[in-house]
Amino acid sequence: MFYIFSKRFLFGEKKCLFLGVVFLCVVLSVKSQNLVPNPSFEFDTGCSNGYIYYAVPWINPTTASPDLYDTCNTFYCYDIPVNCEGEEATHSGAAYAGIITKVNLSSNYAEYIQVKLLDSLFQGHNYCVKYYSSLAGRSEYATIGPQVFISDNPISSPFDTILIANPQIESSTIIGDTTNWTLITGVYSAHGGESYLTIGNFYGYQTNMFDSVGSPGNSVAYYYIDDVSVTECDTTDTSTHYSTFTIFPSPTPNGQFHLTGNFPSQSRLHIYNMLGQEVAQPMELPEGNNSVPVFLPLAEGVYMWRIAQGKEIIYTSKFEIVK
Numbered sequence: 001m002f003y004i005f006s007k008r009f010l011f012g013e014k015k016c017l018f019l020g021v022v023f024l025c026v027v028l029s030v031k032s033q034n035l036v037p038n039p040s041f042e043f044d045t046g047c048s049n050g051y052i053y054y055a056v057p058w059i060n061p062t063t064a065s066p067d068l069y070d071t072c073n074t075f076y077c078y079d080i081p082v083n084c085e086g087e088e089a090t091h092s093g094a095a096y097a098g099i100i101t102k103v104n105l106s107s108n109y110a111e112y113i114q115v116k117l118l119d120s121l122f123q124g125h126n127y128c129v130k131y132y133s134s135l136a137g138r139s140e141y142a143t144i145g146p147q148v149f150i151s152d153n154p155i156s157s158p159f160d161t162i163l164i165a166n167p168q169i170e171s172s173t174i175i176g177d178t179t180n181w182t183l184i185t186g187v188y189s190a191h192g193g194e195s196y197l198t199i200g201n202f203y204g205y206q207t208n209m210f211d212s213v214g215s216p217g218n219s220v221a222y223y224y225i226d227d228v229s230v231t232e233c234d235t236t237d238t239s240t241h242y243s244t245f246t247i248f249p250s251p252t253p254n255g256q257f258h259l260t261g262n263f264p265s266q267s268r269l270h271i272y273n274m275l276g277q278e279v280a281q282p283m284e285l286p287e288g289n290n291s292v293p294v295f296l297p298l299a300e301g302v303y304m305w306r307i308a309q310g311k312e313i314i315y316t317s318k319f320e321i322v323k
Contacts, residue, residue, distance in 0.1 A: 035117040035127075035230045036197065041095040044070045050078035052097060052113050061198060064111040064160035067098040069224070085218065086137030091181045091226035098136065101143045101201035102221035108161045112200030114154060117230060121150070123192025128233035129169045131199070132181040134224045138217025145175035146223050149198045150188055150230075165202045173317035174211050176304050177272065181226065183314055187233065199225060211318070245307060251320040255296035262289045264309050271296060272304040279303070296321065 037057055046054035050073065052066045053059050060066050069080050071094040077084035080094070090096050099111035121127060133145045147167035149155070155163055169186040245261035259269060263285040269292075271280040280296055285307070296303075300323045307315040 033118075033231060035119055035121075036115060036228045037118055038115070039228045040090070040093045040226055041068060041070075041097050042093045044068060044072065044095055047072040048074045048078075050075065055095065055097065058097070058113050058115045061112050061114040061154060061156040062110075062160055062163065063158060064100070064109065066111040066113050068095065069098060070095040084138075085222050085224075086139070086178060088134050088136070088178075088224050091132045091134075093226075096224050096226040098222060098224050099146060099200060100220045100222050101146060102141050104219060110160075110162045110201045112163060112198055113225070114156075114196060114198040115228075116154070117195050117197060121188075121190035121192065121194040123190060125190050126233055127188045127190060128185070128231050129188050129229070130183065130185040130231075131228040132183055132226045133171075133175060134181045135176055135178045135213075136218075136222040136224060137178040139178070139222045140212065140217065140219045141221035142174050142176040142211050142213050143201065143221045143223075144173065144203075145171040145182065145184060146199045146225055147171075147202055148184075149200075149202055150190075150194050151196050151198070152193050154196045155198055163198070163200060163202060165198075167202045173315075175223070176211065176213055176318065177306060180306070180308070181312075182306070183312060188230075197228070197230065199228070245315050245317075247305070247317075247319050251322045252296075253322055255294075255298050255321045257294055257319070258291045259285075259294050260291040261307075263287055263307070264314070267307055267309045267314070269294070270306050270308060271298075272306070273301070282308075 038055055041055040043056055044054050045056060047070055050067050052068045055068050067078060069078050069083055071080045073079045081087050081089045085098060097113050099113060103109045129148055135142050148169035149165045149167045155165060157163055168188045171184045175182050247257050247259055249257060265287045267285045269283040269285055270278060273279050279298060285292060298321055300321050302318055302320050304318050
């Protein structure tokens, strides 16, 4: 595959290439270029195999076994939407990846996917990192979800154990939604020269970063991943930040609380039980900085709440109702 977009050959806002006798000029914005090749795993050279390295140029950096799912797959376990880990349509296109972030407290097993960026990052530049994740329906556990580690060089291991690193992008809450895609996003300030992106669990199995969802099936936390992007951005653009939503008080007495945050337009509050079943009518949220009173006449227990803007999930967390 020949990628013609490289900032090293940009002149102002226009890039010109000589292709044989044809003079081609492409006008583009550098900030709109996704530096992640094959970001939604669409280019699959082995439709019936399920191995991540068929989604060229993604690789497996350890001896574990991350998976590749595709609608062209002829083997049930790696098909879409129904497969051996659960049932999930793609966020976009016809493919997605899948990894285990947790097995149990006594296991050190984890899975990762890694890719070399189309261009190295520039010192002092800010990059918007975004990807979508969904907990597989047959997972017994939920974690804070896959994290992103950006590095100068590839990280790897000759074993199937956890890679210890300091991820720069992660979810601030446990992701337990098995029916929708959750957006994970953040801004990374480059020191210059970073060329690799790795997705997985870099924390081990710290007790504050996982929960038991009690679903029948596999005794793991397994996450689907789709639409990974790294684009140059301006940190003054806060449209990709949704980490300021809070519930008070927590735990919530008798299901009464205030939801506070800077809500985007056309956003709604959704409530799920720990099996991923929606248990209340979606609630329209007023645009802008607001504190919204909420009353949920539900039984005592732990629930998941999420904020969605249209069909896009922008925040997921959990709360407890006490009587």
